[in-house]
Amino acid sequence: MVAATIPQATAKRLPIYYRYLNILADSGKKRVSSTELAEAVKVDSATIRRDFSYFGALGKRGYGYDVESLLEFFKKTLNQDKLTNVALIGVGNLGHALLNFNFHKSNNVRISAAFDINEEITGTIQSGVPIYPMSDMKEQLTVQQIEVVILTVPSSVAQKVTDELTEVGVKGILNFTPLRITVPETVRVQNVDLTNELQTLVYFLDHFGPGK
Numbered sequence: 001m002v003a004a005t006i007p008q009a010t011a012k013r014l015p016i017y018y019r020y021l022n023i024l025a026d027s028g029k030k031r032v033s034s035t036e037l038a039e040a041v042k043v044d045s046a047t048i049r050r051d052f053s054y055f056g057a058l059g060k061r062g063y064g065y066d067v068e069s070l071l072e073f074f075k076k077t078l079n080q081d082k083l084t085n086v087a088l089i090g091v092g093n094l095g096h097a098l099l100n101f102n103f104h105k106s107n108n109v110r111i112s113a114a115f116d117i118n119e120e121i122t123g124t125i126q127s128g129v130p131i132y133p134m135s136d137m138k139e140q141l142t143v144q145q146i147e148v149v150i151l152t153v154p155s156s157v158a159q160k161v162t163d164e165l166t167e168v169g170v171k172g173i174l175n176f177t178p179l180r181i182t183v184p185e186t187v188r189v190q191n192v193d194l195t196n197e198l199q200t201l202v203y204f205l206d207h208f209g210p211g212k
């Protein structure tokens, strides 16, 4: 409920905070100040205090934040207790790399099924993940209760595949293709564009230097 009302920018920082708080907890640290956190996660301390205030976590002056209770909160908010299976559609160059990576550092999300039309790879297992033909998609997504997919097909077929995904009830698509896919309101899309990120980095370096 809290998660539904916090700004998207704040929501995006949650996993960063969570990862660092885990490191602190592992090293036996009981509390942390927003200044310490700011230095570690490279987010300024005013932003951290504002972010934390959205979750009702108010640090005490001179004490900081209690690591354990923050971790408990993040665990619940980020659903870290629950394993989410996701599927990958299109096992080419990028798809292979993502399968190989398979979110090793995350204990709550993993790619459990992949799909492709290439008969040379369907029926095989790559990086521990079975590759199914597209004709098995509906059945596998249903059986494995998968609602989120990673889309790494050529852009020429991205909309067609998206329509197929929508039809079988997918709720979220992480779209790596350059095509801005069209989906009904029941589906949420998150676009990943490395070119864009690189250009943004170059722009910031050119205009502001590495400092800001």
Ligand code: NAD
Pocket (backbone or CB within 6 Å): 089, 090, 091, 092, 093, 094, 095, 115, 116, 117, 118, 134, 151, 152, 153, 154, 155, 157, 161, 175, 176, 177, 178, 192, 193, 194, 195
């Ligand atoms: P690729 O050609 O190596 O792989 C595409 C795979 O999709 C192939 O295995 C192919 O058999 C499969 N495929 C084709 N049609 C399909 C269909 N109808 N249903 C299911 N699978 C199908 O391409 P790639 O280099 O891995 O790139 C994949 C996509 O990712 C492209 O759209 C590319 O532009 C994009 N890309 C994005 C980024 C980024 O930063 N977002 C970076 C690199 C590539």
